[in-house]
Amino acid sequence: EDLVGQQLANYRTQRLRVNLSPDERIQYDADYAIYINFVRERQLPRRHGAGWLMELMRLSTFEPQARRAFLARQRLLRQLASCEGKFTLLDELLREYVTERILIFTEQNTMAYAVAARYLIPAITHETAVAERKNILEHFQTGRYRAVVTSRALNEGIDVPEAKVAIVLGGTSGAREYIQRLGRVLRKVENREAMLFEVIARKTIEEGRAQRRRRKREVD
Known part of the structure; x- marks a missing residue:
C-alpha cells in the first residue's frame, strides 16, 4: 500500500505456479541434491551469513566438490529459467492481455533472448546499446x-508508465528487485490498475525464495 499515491497506480500482484515436466523434475532433483548437500555439509549459510x-x-575455483556443487546450482537455475x-x-498471459502493453522480466540474458525469439518481441539486456534501448522504449x-x-x-532508473502488466518469469530475485519491477508498471495513467504476475516453478528454490520474500514484506 505504501507504493500507491498521487503518482502511483493501484495494483494487484499474483503468483502463478507451474510444474516441471517429469524429465525436468528428474534433472532438477539430481542437481539440487548435489548443490544442497555440499552447502549443508559445509554449513555455508551459518558460517558465512549473507555471503x-x-x-x-x-571454493569452486580450487576445490572439486565445491565446483561440482556450484555447477549443479548453475544448471538448475538455467533449467528453472x-x-x-x-512458456x-x-x-496464455500474452493472449489474455493482448490489448495491453507488457513488460516481461527474466533472471538471465539467455532466457530474455529465448522469449524474444519465440514471440518476436524486442529484448533489452545489459548488452543492449544505449541507442537501441532508447529506440525500443520509444x-x-x-x-x-x-x-x-x-x-x-530495467530494474532501476527507468519508468514505463505505458505498461500496465508485468510478468516476472522466476522467483529468485530479492525483495528490492521485486519492488523495482513492480514500480516499472505503477506510474498512474488514467487511474488504470497495474498487474504484476510472478511465474515460479512449484517445489523448487524459486518457491522457497518467493515465500521468504513475502514473509519479509509482511514483517516490514
Missing part, C-alpha cells in the same frame, strides 16, 4: 511494440 554464495564461488511450463503460461511508448522482455536492465 555464503560468494564463499561457494570462491527456461522450463516449458513457464506455456506466458502464452516504440513501446507509442504502441508499435506491445511487449518488451528484459533481464534486470
Whole structure:
C-alpha cells in the first residue's frame, strides 16, 4: 500500500505456479541434491551469513566438490529459467492481455533472448546499446511494440508508465528487485490498475525464495 499515491497506480500482484515436466523434475532433483548437500555439509549459510554464495564461488575455483556443487546450482537455475511450463503460461498471459502493453522480466540474458525469439518481441539486456534501448522504449511508448522482455536492465532508473502488466518469469530475485519491477508498471495513467504476475516453478528454490520474500514484506 505504501507504493500507491498521487503518482502511483493501484495494483494487484499474483503468483502463478507451474510444474516441471517429469524429465525436468528428474534433472532438477539430481542437481539440487548435489548443490544442497555440499552447502549443508559445509554449513555455508551459518558460517558465512549473507555471503555464503560468494564463499561457494570462491571454493569452486580450487576445490572439486565445491565446483561440482556450484555447477549443479548453475544448471538448475538455467533449467528453472527456461522450463516449458513457464512458456506455456506466458502464452496464455500474452493472449489474455493482448490489448495491453507488457513488460516481461527474466533472471538471465539467455532466457530474455529465448522469449524474444519465440514471440518476436524486442529484448533489452545489459548488452543492449544505449541507442537501441532508447529506440525500443520509444516504440513501446507509442504502441508499435506491445511487449518488451528484459533481464534486470530495467530494474532501476527507468519508468514505463505505458505498461500496465508485468510478468516476472522466476522467483529468485530479492525483495528490492521485486519492488523495482513492480514500480516499472505503477506510474498512474488514467487511474488504470497495474498487474504484476510472478511465474515460479512449484517445489523448487524459486518457491522457497518467493515465500521468504513475502514473509519479509509482511514483517516490514
